[in-house]
Amino acid sequence: MPNIFSDKSAATWAEGKECLERGHVNSAANRIYYAVFQAVKGFAIHRGTMTLDTSDNVHRKALEIVGGEGGKGVYFRRKLNELLSLRMVADYKPEDVDRKELEELLKDADSIRKHHIQLAGGAKRI
């Protein structure tokens, strides 16, 4: 079974990029983080370490999964953590996300996303 969230992750990623192009930087941070998160969750479901219903402590689990992949895992955990930080600011804090910080994370965020879709067996659309 391929990554069950691959299509959704791709769509969420596209939403994030569109939000960023339109200057909606908080919405962009939210969508871009969740695009990556969905890819990681799909990978975890594929590996049997999460289920569709898993909702407790999921962001820590996502960091753990990304960081536990060896090789680039340590770096990926760090970058996903930075992205999570921006998403928390976007969703829960009064200040706005720093556009430059978000833009600097885009390349790594997309790498993490695509990596976890491909690890789970590829997809039509990533």
Next chain:
Amino acid sequence: MTIDELKTYVRTMLNAAFPTVTIQFELVGDDPFHLGVAVYGVESIATKWVKDKILDIDEKLCANSAFAITPLVRDEATTEKYYPELVAPWKQIIAASHGIASQVRAVAVDNYDLATVLQAGAVEGEWEYPKSVCASAENQELALAA
């Protein structure tokens, strides 16, 4: 390691470099093992350094444990605009002398029972903030004191 020990470690490390910033902890998504480390009133030029140090702790201390920490670092302008209640304490401390700042650090240490961390003796050396920025901070401190 317990969650309180993790908080103590983070607070000690950050205070070693910045004795006067305000540090608070919050739960990420109601997860008792995932802390948001909120640091307020950081000099703008130092925000990336502080964020990187928190990410370093997550990488070195949390990655192989059940814990995670996520940085939430605010510069002075953001703190003043959105978190004014957190401005006063650190500005008052910055305006005070080095002696008072040292006392504040000692109090924080006592409050968190950091004997183990401090006995390791690594805090000051590992967490010394780059000298160029320290000099800038000292200059600002002198100006404020004047």
